[in-house]
Amino acid sequence: MIDLEKCGFATKQIHAGKHENAAGALTPPIYQTSTFEFASVEEGGRRFAGQEAGFIYSRLSNPTVNVAEEKVAALEGGEAALGTAAGMGAISAALWTSVVSGDEIVASDTLYGCTFSLMNHGMAKFGVKATFVDFADLDAVKAALTEKTKVVYLESPCNPTLKVVDIAAVAAIAHGYNPAIRVIVDNTFASPYLQQPLKLGADVVVHSATKYLNGHGDVIAGFVVGKADFIGEVRSFGLKDMTGAVLSPFDAFLIARGLKTLDIRMEKHCANAMKVAQFLHDHPAVDKVYYPGLEDFEGYEIAKKQMKKPGGMMSIELKADRDTAAAALNKLKLCTIAVSLGDAETLVEHPATMTHSTYTSEELKASGISEGLVRISIGLEDPEDIIADFEQAFAGLV
Numbered sequence: 001m002i003d004l005e006k007c008g009f010a011t012k013q014i015h016a017g018k019h020e021n022a023a024g025a026l027t028p029p030i031y032q033t034s035t036f037e038f039a040s041v042e043e044g045g046r047r048f049a050g051q052e053a054g055f056i057y058s059r060l061s062n063p064t065v066n067v068a069e070e071k072v073a074a075l076e077g078g079e080a081a082l083g084t085a086a087g088m089g090a091i092s093a094a095l096w097t098s099v100v101s102g103d104e105i106v107a108s109d110t111l112y113g114c115t116f117s118l119m120n121h122g123m124a125k126f127g128v129k130a131t132f133v134d135f136a137d138l139d140a141v142k143a144a145l146t147e148k149t150k151v152v153y154l155e156s157p158c159n160p161t162l163k164v165v166d167i168a169a170v171a172a173i174a175h176g177y178n179p180a181i182r183v184i185v186d187n188t189f190a191s192p193y194l195q196q197p198l199k200l201g202a203d204v205v206v207h208s209a210t211k212y213l214n215g216h217g218d219v220i221a222g223f224v225v226g227k228a229d230f231i232g233e234v235r236s237f238g239l240k241d242m243t244g245a246v247l248s249p250f251d252a253f254l255i256a257r258g259l260k261t262l263d264i265r266m267e268k269h270c271a272n273a274m275k276v277a278q279f280l281h282d283h284p285a286v287d288k289v290y291y292p293g294l295e296d297f298e299g300y301e302i303a304k305k306q307m308k309k310p311g312g313m314m315s316i317e318l319k320a321d322r323d324t325a326a327a328a329l330n331k332l333k334l335c336t337i338a339v340s341l342g343d344a345e346t347l348v349e350h351p352a353t354m355t356h357s358t359y360t361s362e363e364l365k366a367s368g369i370s371e372g373l374v375r376i377s378i379g380l381e382d383p384e385d386i387i388a389d390f391e392q393a394f395a396g397l398v
């Protein structure tokens with residue numbers, strides 16, 4: 001048996017999670033089963049008591065789901081991972097396992113809309129207070145911590161403004177204040193190929209695997225990654241009892257298949273994104289390009305320090321009012337107007353009317369999301385074709 005710990009990323013993404021199976025199938029089979037047989041009542045009892053290894057019921061664990069979990073844990077450099085039915089399932093299971101009524105969360109002021117809504121509208125109803133601060137301002141992060149803070153939560157790059165947060169610096173501040181604070185990083189925009197928050201000092205990584213991890217736009221899923229004891233707690237409480245947001249064996253199979261090509265997909269997403277970002281940066285109809293690979297972008301230096309490459313996501317600000325911008329986007333022929341990201345297809349969306357539509361206009365302003373902001377997930381098409389599509393769609397704006 002090869003020691004995968006010593007192998008590179010590509011070898012891990014292909015071989016991690018593989019175990020012998022009865023038929024000797026190269027590709028791990030799909031265990032499409034809700035429950036597992038016990039030889040006797042006593043054996044069932046021993047498994048429930050944790051005295052004997054073995055599967056019990058697929059809300060607790062499933063062999064196909066385990067394959068995807070082991071791959072994600074290996075790629076993020078975590079002791080263990082837990083698959084969930086959605087990215088929001090991972091985020092809510094990790095958070096509900098970490099806080100009780102009266103606790104506080106310090107979170108970045110730019111987050112995926114539903115994560116913000118979960119904390120600001122949902123968890124608030126149960127006595128958990130979230131304070132949102134600009135994580136580019138490290139003094140503000142420090143000032144927001146109190147003895148009640150149990151979680152520090154961030155995305156980097158953030159959805160949708162691509163703000164880059166210095167993960168190592170934030171983790172050092174949080175742990176310097178109180179080593180028990182759990183630093184949770186949503187690594188969806190980067191993927192573990194480009195950035196590994198656990199190595200930068202974070203305690204937990206969460207993912208919407210719907211995006212780059214699966215990469216093919218045919219699954220909704222999530223993962224929580226971290227120390228084995230915490231992942232065990234999330235499995236037996238946050239997932240089993242609190243959310244029930246279990247990853248299905250078939251979706252886990254698709255994710256395990258998608259993960260085998262994560263590195264080459266990310267390389268192409270990044271190469272395409274750089275070309276498109278440069279084109280849009282020089283386009284007279286574009287006011288600003290938010291892309292961590294452009295030298296004049298605020299987060300450029302930190303991204304260079306903590307990411308292998310700047311990623312496949314960007315946002316732009318058009319020199320147009322909301323209706324004119326919408327009319328230009330409606331002219332796109334190759335690029336698709338759709339939410340989600342990390343797929344083979346280039347996807348374009350308008351955060352203020354789509355992903356962040358739960359925000360009030362004050363909340364949009366506080367998060368730096370203007371009415372003219374357009375988010376683009378650069379796909380795997382030929383970059384010349386993506387550029388030509390934006391060129392024809394934006395021609396009427398200048």
Ligand SMILES: Cc1ncc(COP(=O)(O)O)c(C=O)c1O
Pocket residue numbers: 086087088089112114115155159186188189207208209210220221222340
């Ligand atoms: C950064 C980020 N985190 C979490 C989520 C939620 O993931 P899911 O849609 O898989 O629940 C999303 C969805 O777009 C996202 O962009």
